[in-house]
Amino acid sequence: MAKENGYQRVTIEDVAQRAGVSTATVSRVLNKSNNVSPKTVARVETAVDELGYVLNTAARVLANNKTGNIGIIVPATSNPFLTSLLEGINQSAITSGYNLLIYATTKQATIQGGVPLPLNEGNTDGLLIFADSVDERTLEHMHRHQFPMVLLYHEPPPDLTIPCVLLENKDGAYQLIEHLIKNCGHRRIAFMAGPAGNQDSYWREQGYREALADNGLPVDPALLGTGSFHDWEAKKQIEKWLAEGLAFDALFAGDDTAAMASIVALQQAGRRVPEDTAVVGFNNDTLSQYITPPLTTVHAPTSEIGRTAANKLLQLIRGEQIEQKTMFSTQLVIRQSCGYHLADK
Amino acid sequence: MAKENGYQRVTIEDVAQRAGVSTATVSRVLNKSNNVSPKTVARVETAVDELGYVLNTAARVLANNKTGNIGIIVPATSNPFLTSLLEGINQSAITSGYNLLIYATTKQATIQGGVPLPLNEGNTDGLLIFADSVDERTLEHMHRHQFPMVLLYHEPPPDLTIPCVLLENKDGAYQLIEHLIKNCGHRRIAFMAGPAGNQDSYWREQGYREALADNGLPVDPALLGTGSFHDWEAKKQIEKWLAEGLAFDALFAGDDTAAMASIVALQQAGRRVPEDTAVVGFNNDTLSQYITPPLTTVHAPTSEIGRTAANKLLQLIRGEQIEQKTMFSTQLVIRQSCGYHLADK
């Protein structure tokens, strides 16, 4: 047996010896090739069992250049929205006989000096990239190597033809804000942006601005803050606004996570939602219908987006043609937190 | 360049040629060996840049038998409790210069016929195993190969000496139930178990039973249900109990997730919490303090447990001695959902 110390000891060669066949034959039964006599298969299989042999994936990948895994790179946040996304991805991965490996990065993931990301061709046949969790130069790099990739919630730079799956944000945000203005009678509507560089946030803000403009309302810079799609950040922003004495009768929190945290922060400061301040979100997370008050938001087909992205990646890996850009539309969901039921209609 | 088709093309050899040095030298600068002249380093680095070379991890792992990654196998549920756990793990991994790879399995992960788990020695230097997410025979297998592993929230079978990190469940549950009985005056307390085979659930139930016994209360089998630490399951259980007309004035939901879902289900059925039915959980998730009513629960140091487990694994990988079993204690957190503030004291 190779390598007395360390854990990887039993190799295909040991199995071959024990079974009295060649390594080629062992490899064949391991890979379920059908050109092996049943007798030999049996012999090899018992040898595998007796020796406790386990395949060395690194060697296999080196020889084959395929892994049976796909990977996703996400930011290391706890946004429940991610869970739905991962669920969808996992579904189609499993359906296609692939496993999903996840890497949660705390900063933008980057290839530096020839050293690859923790998820790469060595352990993965293709990668799903969430938003801007991977540095642009690295994207370029991998694209140059023709490594199969699909971008999620992010359009590639114009010179890189990487397929992507997107959400129609502007439309949804526009409708949401218009609902706040026209149906609920709000006029001073604050907006919390997502993380810097986030494309979804950008387009939601555009929808917000257009809706205000189209309804003859000014964009007051004082009403523009940041929630980063994150509970603590949202909470801090609310506290800051309240401390400043900012006047606002409604809040578009950017996403549901920030909205829920904002509601709590507002309530803790003694404000009633929606009576004193209306709050709306974006995404329609599972929890949003259950909180008090139930959240008015924009529904996004998150886990379907995950499924679609994974399927595109899988097709890409198989060398099939796919469309570069898939866009999912959204839908307004009116519940209580916007105060619609209180408005005089 | 090797392999004209496929994406992995530029090898260390190409770089060597371009820089006019040997592959050994390229390898040295790639690994930041200091026995290379600055001039040579520069030449190699520009060659790397120009060629867009990226290391082939499979080859590196095959040669080195190490990856710089650790992995964790978790069940594919969205329990927010997992997020805290992963956060803690990621922290210590990063601190030690390791990356964390996550595999979320939908059933118990199993090695079958020599084909390893998606996370293994090929992409990982050691593994964290959550609860019973890995099949026992597979555990045995990997233990036999001396692959570094640490079990989370799970004690190994008696014949396998795999280090583990545990939570003191029984004590916490006992105090929780005693609080319900002695301080809040509840007598018919229902219990929701976690997933089948879950050790945490087992011990929480023991604490529940002991507390009842010590206070002269019987264990009514009708009050024993299943929430699986999962919102939908908890909801279904509540609905079933309500349909049956089960009489209970308090509920220990097993964990916070099930508790929160139970509260919602109870409220939707027109029951007030805690006035009509008290509800308590376990874990003290971040959200639990924010819901209405704020949840009485048992605090578990989840992300610290994650940090500790990761550190143990890292020590194991470095070949250091570690203690087999680490146990974390819990603490009762009294808020509103137990109805303590309503009780006549």
Added chain:
DNA sequence: TTGTAGGCGTTATCAA
């Protein structure tokens, strides 16, 4: 400081 060459464990090609 640099180069040569053998080995890591598997698969695939070519013969037999």
Added chain:
DNA sequence: TTGATAACGCCTACAA
């Protein structure tokens, strides 16, 4: 149906 053997891309003695 089976067996030799050359890749796969990298690392590390050992030499120079």
